[in-house]
Amino acid sequence: MIALLRRDLAIATRAGGGFGLGLAFFLVVVVLVPFGVGPETDILRRIAPGILWVGALLACLLSLDRVFALDFEDGSLDLLATAPIPLEGVVAAKAFAHWLTTGLPLTLSAPVLAVLLNLPEAGFGWLVVSLALGTPALSVIGAFGAAITVGLRRGGLLLSLLVLPLYVPTLIFGAAAAARGSDGLSVLTPLAFLAGISLACAALMPFAAAAALRVNLR
Amino acid sequence: MSLWEYANPKKFMELSGSVLPWVAGGSALCLVVGLIWGFFFTPDDFRQGSTVKIIYLHVPSALMAINAWLMMLVTSLIWLVRRHHVSALAAKAAAPVGLTMTLIALVTGAIWGQPMWGTWWVWDPRLTSFLILGLFYLGYIALWEAVDDADTAADLTSVLCLVGSVFAILSRYAVLFWNQGLHQGASLSLDKEENVADVFYYPLLVAIAGFVLLFLALVLLRTRTEIRRRRLQALLNRERMA
Numbered sequence: 101m102i103a104l105l106r107r108d109l110a111i112a113t114r115a116g117g118g119f120g121l122g123l124a125f126f127l128v129v130v131v132l133v134p135f136g137v138g139p140e141t142d143i144l145r146r147i148a149p150g151i152l153w154v155g156a157l158l159a160c161l162l163s164l165d166r167v168f169a170l171d172f173e174d175g176s177l178d179l180l181a182t183a184p185i186p187l188e189g190v191v192a193a194k195a196f197a198h199w200l201t202t203g204l205p206l207t208l209s210a211p212v213l214a215v216l217l218n219l220p221e222a223g224f225g226w227l228v229v230s231l232a233l234g235t236p237a238l239s240v241i242g243a244f245g246a247a248i249t250v251g252l253r254r255g256g257l258l259l260s261l262l263v264l265p266l267y268v269p270t271l272i273f274g275a276a277a278a279a280r281g282s283d284g285l286s287v288l289t290p291l292a293f294l295a296g297i298s299l300a301c302a303a304l305m306p307f308a309a310a311a312a313l314r315v316n317l318r
Numbered sequence: 319m320s321l322w323e324y325a326n327p328k329k330f331m332e333l334s335g336s337v338l339p340w341v342a343g344g345s346a347l348c349l350v351v352g353l354i355w356g357f358f359f360t361p362d363d364f365r366q367g368s369t370v371k372i373i374y375l376h377v378p379s380a381l382m383a384i385n386a387w388l389m390m391l392v393t394s395l396i397w398l399v400r401r402h403h404v405s406a407l408a409a410k411a412a413a414p415v416g417l418t419m420t421l422i423a424l425v426t427g428a429i430w431g432q433p434m435w436g437t438w439w440v441w442d443p444r445l446t447s448f449l450i451l452g453l454f455y456l457g458y459i460a461l462w463e464a465v466d467d468a469d470t471a472a473d474l475t476s477v478l479c480l481v482g483s484v485f486a487i488l489s490r491y492a493v494l495f496w497n498q499g500l501h502q503g504a505s506l507s508l509d510k511e512e513n514v515a516d517v518f519y520y521p522l523l524v525a526i527a528g529f530v531l532l533f534l535a536l537v538l539l540r541t542r543t544e545i546r547r548r549r550l551q552a553l554l555n556r557e558r559m560a
Contacts, residue, residue, distance in 0.1 A: 244481065248474050252464050261460055262478065265453040266485045269492040276496060290495070297488070308481050315473040 101185055101193045108197035111170075122159040122202045123209060129155040130213045141218045148217035149227060149278035155213075156206045156231060157238060157267055163202050164242040165259055167194055168250040168313070177250075181317050187310040195243040195306070203235030219282055226281020230294060234274035237298040240305045241266050247309040251316040270297055325402035327545050334538045342535040348528030356521035372430045374522060378529035380423035383451065386416030386533065390458075391483050394476035404541065406472035407548070409479065410462055411540030415533060417455035424448055443493040444501040450489050454482045468548070 113119045133151050137143055171177040180190045210231055211224050219227065245263035249255035277290035324330045356374035363370035393409040396402060427445065428438045439445065461478055465471035 248461065248478060249464075251470075254464070258457075258460055258464050261453075262457040265450055265457060265489070266481070268450055269485065269488045272489075272492045272496045293492075293495070305481075308477055312474055312477050315470055315477070318470065 101189050104180070104185075104190065104193045105197050108194055109200060112166075112197065112201040119201055122163045123205050125162050126155050126159040126206055126209065127213065129158060130216060133217070145218045145220065145282075148214060148219040149223065149282055150275045151217060152210050152214060152219075152227060153231075153234075153271060153275040153278060156203075156210065156235065157271055159206055160202050160235065160238045160242060161260055161263060163198065164246050164263065165249070165256045167198050167243050167246040169246070169255070172250045172316075177313070178317060181313070187313055188306040191243055191247065191306040191309045191313065192240075192302070195240045195302075195309075198243065199236050199239040203231075203239050207231040207235055222284050223278060223282025226287050226291075227278045230274045230277035230281070230287075230291065233277075233291060233294045233298055234270050237270045237294075237301045238267060240298075240301045240309075241270070244305045244309040244312065247312040247316070250313065270294065273297065322400075322402075325400070325404055327404055327549075330404050331542060331545060334542055338535060338538050338542075341531050341538065345528050345531030345535050348524050348531060352521050352523075352525030352528050356518075356525060360517050360521060366434060369430055369433055370518070372426050373518065374525040376423055376426040376430065377522060378526040379419045379426065380448070381526060382529050382533045383416055383419035383423055383448070385530075386412050386419060387451065387454070387479075387483070387486070389537075390416070390479050394479040397472055398476050398480075403472075403548070404545065406476070407544040408537060408541045409475070410472075411544055412533075412537045413455055413459050413462070415536045415540070417452060417459065419529075419533070420448060420452040420455060424452065441497055442501045443490075443497060446493045446497070447486075447490045450493075451486060454486055458482065468551075 130151060133147075133155075134144060137147070168177060171180065181187055183190070207228055210227055214224060214227055242263055245259050245266070248262060249259045252258060273290045273294040277287045277294060280287045280290065324333055353374055357371050360371070362368045390409045390412050393405045393412070397406040397409065424445070427448075431440070432438050458475055458478060461475050462471055465474060
């Protein structure tokens with residue numbers, strides 16, 4: 101599994117791996133919002149947690165179809181399916197690699213973009229914490245969506261239609277935690293829910309994703 | 319004699335063919351009686367006026383929208399466990415009906431909400447979770463359409479239905495956390511003495527029975543169509559082989 105993880109990380113960070121693409125997309129979304137809603141700092145401050153969360157979610161979605169598609173096309177997914185490690189483990193390793201190359205950089209770069217949106221200082225820490233707790237769920241749920249759509253033509257569009265409704269609970273609790281943090285309210289409840297969703301998804305979704313992969317590899 | 323006999327497409331076609339006219343007729347009868355009774359022979363509510371009468375469309379369609387997903391969940395499970403093709407086809411047949419019920423509930427709700435709440439749409443927990451349910455239906459139907467091989471499609475949509483059910487319930491309670499509602503509480507529940515005043519209650523029950531039968535009739539009809547399509551495809555394939 102560790103070898104698989106290192107291989108995926110190497111592929112993702114190499115030139116053409118699309119490593120910076122998600123980050124650049126995140127930046128562009130956040131920069132575009134003030135053009136859309138106007139430059140008043142009060143409005144921006146209020147909507148900043150939500151915008152950052154939605155931006156992170158979309159940036160995460162952007163790189164999802166690469167999780168299995170490349171390996172499916174060149175046949176290495178078949179090899180992985182027959183490898184001694186269970187397919188669930190493969191899914192978990194790939195989702196983790198996806199998180200390391202998308203979720204983690206997004207989390208770390210969020211405070212920089214938060215400055216652009218005038219997020220109050222109190223909110224920075226909670227924003228990072230909420231993203232750190234929530235983005236693993238995004239990666240694992242996304243891996244499930246990618247597993248379902250892996251064999252399809254036009255899979256990318258369908259992937260977003262399937263995955264976005266599944267992201268709703270994560271987004272609600274994540275954005276609520278970040279918003280409460282910036283208002284100086286207690287954030288423990290949404291953070292606990294967010295951590296619960298991430299843990300449950302990480303524990304259970306690999307099984308669903310592996311089941312879908314087995315069907316697609318049949 | 320067990321339920322599983324009807325997993326045989328031939329037996330299913332025989333039974334559904336003989337039951338379908340009765341279900342459809344019963345549905346038409348209940349809908350006509352329930353809706354006419356409700357629309358013309360019940361008094362106006364003293365606060366809501368005549369707008370209260372949209373309840374005869376709104377509540378039954380909302381009820382069936384949720385129950386359609388529940389039925390898809392059960393039939394998907396049966397497909398995954400016992401591999402009965404009729405079961406998978408019934409799930410496929412129910413999805414567009416469920417989506418239509420969701421849309422009816424949303425639209426009638428909006429029409430009622432405009433004069434009563436003064437707005438077509440609010441981000442209320444119930445409204446929002448229904449919108450999310452509609453998105454789940456859309457994704458499910460789109461996945462059926464996108465996959466070419468029938469068995470692969472049935473497998474993938476079943477897995478999606480199981481996972482989607484968990485997330486639909488999760489979303490239902492997550493939106494409660496996110497926003498407090500404007501929508502009134504449940505109109506009907508089994509554990510209350512009186513739900514709504516009796517004048518409204520009886521026609522509502524008839525309308526609900528009509529919607530249940532309508533859903534049954536549509537799903538049976540669509541499942542029969544799917545089975546016929548599957549048979550036709552098999553015939554075409556055989557011809558090509560020969």
